[in-house]
Amino acid sequence: MLNDDEYMEKKRELQLELLRLKEKRQAVEDQCEHWLELSEKAFDFATYAREAFLNGDFETKRAIMIALGQNQTLKDGKLSIDANPWLKPIGKAYPEIEAEYLRLEPEENRMNNKKTEAFASVRTRWLPGRDSNPQPSG
Numbered sequence: 001m002l003n004d005d006e007y008m009e010k011k012r013e014l015q016l017e018l019l020r021l022k023e024k025r026q027a028v029e030d031q032c033e034h035w036l037e038l039s040e041k042a043f044d045f046a047t048y049a050r051e052a053f054l055n056g057d058f059e060t061k062r063a064i065m066i067a068l069g070q071n072q073t074l075k076d077g078k079l080s081i082d083a084n085p086w087l088k089p090i091g092k093a094y095p096e097i098e099a100e101y102l103r104l105e106p107e108e109n110r111m112n113n114k115k116t117e118a119f120a121s122v123r124t125r126w127l128p129g130r131d132s133n134p135q136p137s138g
Helices: 004-055 058-068 085-104 115-125
Strands: 069-075 078-083
Touching: 004 058, 004 085, 058 069, 058 078, 078 085
Parallel strands: none
Antiparallel strands: 069 078
8 A cells, every 4th residue: 555645756756767768769769760771871872882983973983982981092003992891791792692693684695495485375366466366265
């Protein structure tokens, strides 16, 4: 059993704790939003920086070089950069990702004859000017 004063004190403590938890939750949400924003920027940079560098003006190229890392040096026509830490995992994973990407790309002028033959009969029934009265199945 609590008297009125004890009840009010406990209620005040709980309300303060609830307020602290809400503030912590908001801080975590803000941090997550910030991380998401940074991740999106990093992904966009990794995706589009090469094209922007090749086609951009001097300021665009300069901004990309600064974003890549520090201590840019040019020696014997070769550029060296101490990459920013967030770029290193991308650089390490790139060969494997590129190999997978190339594996999925169709070979030039390669045709799958089995599929071509299988679709040929279907195409001739449904293309205008070939068989103008296709029969529904079933």
